[in-house]
Amino acid sequence: MSTFETLNIQELWIKKLQKQGIKQPTPIQEQAIPHLLAGRDLIGKAQTGTGKTLAFLLPILEQIDLESKTVQALIVAPTRELARQIADETHKLIRNMEDIRALAVYGGQDVFKQIQRLGRMPQIIIGTPGRILDHVGRGTLDLSALKTLVLDEADQMLQIGFLPEIEDIIAAAPVDRQFVMLSATMPPKVEQLAKTYLRDPIEIQVEAEKVTVDAIEQFVVETTDRRKQATLRTMLDEMRPYAAIIFCRTQRRVTKLNEELQMQGYPTDELHGGLTQGKREKAMAKFYQGKTPFLIATDVASRGLDVTGVTHVFNYDLPDDAESYVHRIGRTGRAGNDGVAISIVTPKDGRSFRDMERELGVEVTPIVVELSDEMIRAQHDQSKGTKKPTTEGRGNTRRSNNRRPGRTHRK
Numbered sequence: 001m002s003t004f005e006t007l008n009i010q011e012l013w014i015k016k017l018q019k020q021g022i023k024q025p026t027p028i029q030e031q032a033i034p035h036l037l038a039g040r041d042l043i044g045k046a047q048t049g050t051g052k053t054l055a056f057l058l059p060i061l062e063q064i065d066l067e068s069k070t071v072q073a074l075i076v077a078p079t080r081e082l083a084r085q086i087a088d089e090t091h092k093l094i095r096n097m098e099d100i101r102a103l104a105v106y107g108g109q110d111v112f113k114q115i116q117r118l119g120r121m122p123q124i125i126i127g128t129p130g131r132i133l134d135h136v137g138r139g140t141l142d143l144s145a146l147k148t149l150v151l152d153e154a155d156q157m158l159q160i161g162f163l164p165e166i167e168d169i170i171a172a173a174p175v176d177r178q179f180v181m182l183s184a185t186m187p188p189k190v191e192q193l194a195k196t197y198l199r200d201p202i203e204i205q206v207e208a209e210k211v212t213v214d215a216i217e218q219f220v221v222e223t224t225d226r227r228k229q230a231t232l233r234t235m236l237d238e239m240r241p242y243a244a245i246i247f248c249r250t251q252r253r254v255t256k257l258n259e260e261l262q263m264q265g266y267p268t269d270e271l272h273g274g275l276t277q278g279k280r281e282k283a284m285a286k287f288y289q290g291k292t293p294f295l296i297a298t299d300v301a302s303r304g305l306d307v308t309g310v311t312h313v314f315n316y317d318l319p320d321d322a323e324s325y326v327h328r329i330g331r332t333g334r335a336g337n338d339g340v341a342i343s344i345v346t347p348k349d350g351r352s353f354r355d356m357e358r359e360l361g362v363e364v365t366p367i368v369v370e371l372s373d374e375m376i377r378a379q380h381d382q383s384k385g386t387k388k389p390t391t392e393g394r395g396n397t398r399r400s401n402n403r404r405p406g407r408t409h410r411k
């Protein structure tokens with residue numbers, strides 16, 4: 001088994017990694033780093049939580065020419081949150097190093113502040129496609145000396161429809177740049193992109209899919225649309241998650257559920273693409289800090305985001321497909337921690353859930369959540385529009401992580 005030393009990573013980085021508790025390379029890091037250090041193009045398929053970021057970041061850091069104050073590496077990510085997160089990870093490694101700079105550029109930030117910072121000649125840029133191109137167009141970001149281009153979460157990038165932007169970015173970079181693509185899945189569009197632009201790429205596939213999902217205890221609970229919220233609240237009360245993400249299908253449903261749970265005294269917040277950048281960052285920060293341990297989100301939050309310490313993922317609404325299911329529940333049980341994922345199904349999505357189970361080859365344990373009379377009444381009142389705030393039963397114990405033997409049990 002390789003170590004970071006045998007992978008030829010410098011002591012300097014290894015020490016910084018150790019401070020973060022990172023001692024052994026993950027399989028994708030072990031496989032990718034030697035090829036990336038050798039300058040090869042690479043396409044890597046691996047589930048979320050497998051350590052893709054360091055797999056491309058360490059070789060980039062190793063290859064930066066400290067003398068040259070030009071943009072040498074560009075990392076393109078599909079969402080602001082993801083760009084922010086990769087930038088944070090980069091900054092953790094280059095902290096206190098004067099000769100090396102990294103900058104995140106994404107929409108929602110002040111363009112002029114970004115231009116000013118770009119003027120300080122960062123060698124590494126991390127950003128979302130639109131804003132990167134914006135700066136290229138303004139002449140404030142020069143990619144002509146680029147050595148490495150990374151597309152992270154390529155599948156999501158294409159799903160969002162960023163192909164034209166990506167092609168424009170590629171066109172703005174030198175033809176002999178190293179090109180790295182990372183993706184959790186390999187739909188034909190991603191393969192096509194790789195075939196068009198990667199030169200003789202190394203292909204790496206890490207079968208961590210099972211491992212990732214296996215580390216997560218998966219449950220499914222059947223209810224009706226009317227009792228959905230009462231079912232969720234009962235589970236929150238009984239399981240007392242330390243930190244949970246609750247997924248809904250649409251922005252509107254997120255906002256509604258957030259308002260209603262807050263009204264009932266639950267410490268929740270919302271995260272979706274309809275919020276301003278400031279609000280999104282604030283929601284993430286409060287969640288990281290544990291101030292609002294229940295984050296209600298659309299799939300915006302399900303990709304790539306590394307929210308460590310998430311103990312529970314709830315699919316309040318089922319995801320569209322098996323892929324999104326894996327991404328959502330992958331928010332918990334990361335890097336060796338255990339996690340719990342609970343999907344709430346109503347009669348109308350019973351079949352699609354079973355299809356998904358079959359497709360993934362996983363067995364999801366059915367549980368029964370019995371609602372108290374009080375809970376049913378509250379739900380009833382609420383559907384009639386008389387919302388009654390209650391705050392009972394939650395306090396310090398909620399964060400104690402003890403699962404009370406409650407009325408939630410396996411079938």
Ligand code: ADP
Pocket residue numbers: 021022023024025026029046047048049050051052053054304305306308334335
């Ligand atoms: P991916 O991009 O594949 O979803 P990340 O790069 O975001 O995964 O890594 C997921 C988590 O695992 C992060 O918290 C990261 O710090 C951690 N991690 C990455 N590499 C290692 C490693 N070699 N050992 C332990 N933890 C790691």
Ligand code: MG
Pocket residue numbers: 048052053152304
């Ligand atoms: Mg990632």
